[in-house]
Amino acid sequence: MLIPPEKNDNALSMHILSNSRSLYSTRRLFEEAFKRGHKVKVYPPAELSVFLDRNTLDIYFQNQKIQKPDCIIPRLGQKKPEYTLSIIRQYEMLHSATLNNSQAMARSRDKFRSMQILTQSRIAVPKTFYLDALEDIDMAIELAGGAPLILKLPTGSQGMGVMLAETRASARSILDTLLNQGQQVMVQEFIAEAKGSDIRAIVLGGKLITAMRRSAINDDFRSNIHRGGTSEITELTIESKRAVQLAARVLGLQFAGVDLIESKRGPLILEVNSSPGLEGIEGATGVNVALHCVQYLEKLNRLRSLRDQIGY
Numbered sequence: 001m002l003i004p005p006e007k008n009d010n011a012l013s014m015h016i017l018s019n020s021r022s023l024y025s026t027r028r029l030f031e032e033a034f035k036r037g038h039k040v041k042v043y044p045p046a047e048l049s050v051f052l053d054r055n056t057l058d059i060y061f062q063n064q065k066i067q068k069p070d071c072i073i074p075r076l077g078q079k080k081p082e083y084t085l086s087i088i089r090q091y092e093m094l095h096s097a098t099l100n101n102s103q104a105m106a107r108s109r110d111k112f113r114s115m116q117i118l119t120q121s122r123i124a125v126p127k128t129f130y131l132d133a134l135e136d137i138d139m140a141i142e143l144a145g146g147a148p149l150i151l152k153l154p155t156g157s158q159g160m161g162v163m164l165a166e167t168r169a170s171a172r173s174i175l176d177t178l179l180n181q182g183q184q185v186m187v188q189e190f191i192a193e194a195k196g197s198d199i200r201a202i203v204l205g206g207k208l209i210t211a212m213r214r215s216a217i218n219d220d221f222r223s224n225i226h227r228g229g230t231s232e233i234t235e236l237t238i239e240s241k242r243a244v245q246l247a248a249r250v251l252g253l254q255f256a257g258v259d260l261i262e263s264k265r266g267p268l269i270l271e272v273n274s275s276p277g278l279e280g281i282e283g284a285t286g287v288n289v290a291l292h293c294v295q296y297l298e299k300l301n302r303l304r305s306l307r308d309q310i311g312y
């Protein structure tokens with residue numbers, strides 16, 4: 001049952017762009033926006049189409065042109081990411097405020113591209129080799145520090161596409177198979193001291209909101225909640241806090257889920273997600289992340305209307 005909305009004189013029209021209406025994160029974002037009196041709708045990007053012409057930028061749903069909303073909450077999943085990004089871009093061109101911009105989302109979807117950007121800003125990441133040619137396998141294994149090694153597909157998520165090779169021989173055979181299939185692979189040093197646990201930090205508007213420590217179960221090395229990992233609220237060291245906030249900033253993400261390991265040589269960023277799941281983090285920390293997101297959009301819109309008033 002939904003609680004009736006608060007009366008809101010500054011109600012915003014909001015579109016949540018998510019391919020699954022029933023997903024926990026989508027439901028929570030809807031719920032919090034609705035409770036604050038906003039006019040909120042959920043649209044699966046795959047059911048939207050966009051049209052452009054000179055002086056025309058339109059968005060259609062079920063053959064009907066839809067009104068541009070004040071703001072959008074875009075969620076990017078594994079389903080049709082490129083198409084979803086085109087839809088988000090259309091909203092941006094129509095000047096709907098967005099929780100995350102499409103360019104930053106596209107950038108962070110590619111794990112290696114994000115690592116390049118992070119490294120350029122002197123944010124520490126695990127040693128990573130990216131290769132396409134079979135001839136480079138031995139060098140990659142050597143430079144990434146030898147076995148055990150992590151092998152990663154650049155656009156995997158929820159732990160799928162991340163493999164642990166215990167020996168050089170198994171690293172070689174997995175790389176052989178994947179490269180032969182035309183798949184590029186990241187060869188990464190295995191951070192052993194993580195012992196199957198890592199930290200997921202939520203950053204919003206440049207600030208750390210909350211964080212959880214995730215631990216893998218059944219000897220898995222991947223701590224993803226989708227793989228059955230367990231989680232608890234955690235504090236970050238000052239150094240880690242600085243690293244996650246900076247990571248979100250250099251990737252241009254307003255809202256981000258940053259995965260990191262606090263290693264012997266300091267925090268190492270594993271990846272930065274533009275559409276972090278809310279179930280695990282809200283459950284583990286008790287922090288209302290969905291409400292934070294809605295309030296952030298309210299702030300964005302207030303700033304926008306102020307800017308419009310003074311003509312800046």
Ligand SMILES: Nc1ncnc2c1ncn2[C@@H]1O[C@H](COP(=O)(O)OP(=O)(O)O)[C@@H](O)[C@H]1O
Nearest residue numbers: 150156157158159160189190191222223259270
């Ligand atoms: N270099 C590494 N060393 C140790 N564990 C790792 C390493 N890279 C990833 N992991 C583990 O695997 C999980 C999934 O990796 P990640 O890069 O976050 O990809 P995904 O997008 O699938 O979540 C991490 O949360 C972490 O537990």
Ligand SMILES: [Mg+2]
Nearest residue numbers: 158159259271
């Ligand atoms: Mg991850």
